[in-house]
Amino acid sequence: MGAGETELMLKGYGLTTAEFFYRMPDFRHVLNSYVWQDYDLAPDHPRLFRFIEFWQDSIEGPLHSVRFTHRRLLSSGNWENIVGEFTLH
Template identity: 75%
Template structure:
């Protein structure tokens, strides 16, 4: 069963956004862009590199460049499981 987004963030995943610049198959000097997002682990970024390998293996448009950013939404130490709450007046 796949992990939920919250479980992934608690295990250290963050949102990775990449912009791929690639040449059109028939017009290699014309660049186009493609935006990709997924939850990934920094600094190795295995899902991003897996997608780059898929692109190079399966798609016709040659990659020109890739730029990406990574943002952790929450860290494991920032989350607390609260089972109850008391309010004092």
């Protein structure tokens, strides 16, 4: 993980993975898939929607559907005060 990725995560970005199902240009009855992954901001997902717009404007295979998941890799943790002692020999 590079310094740029860490900075994005500290700014609230999470890893978004999307699977695009699209029709083959020459064989419209055949569906193919493409996996895209980038750091993005939930819930608006501006990078994902910008890529979808790029696809629709620049790629011949028309989109059938898109499914995606988003995972914040850094988030506030839960803190509990636990009193205990471990003895190691």
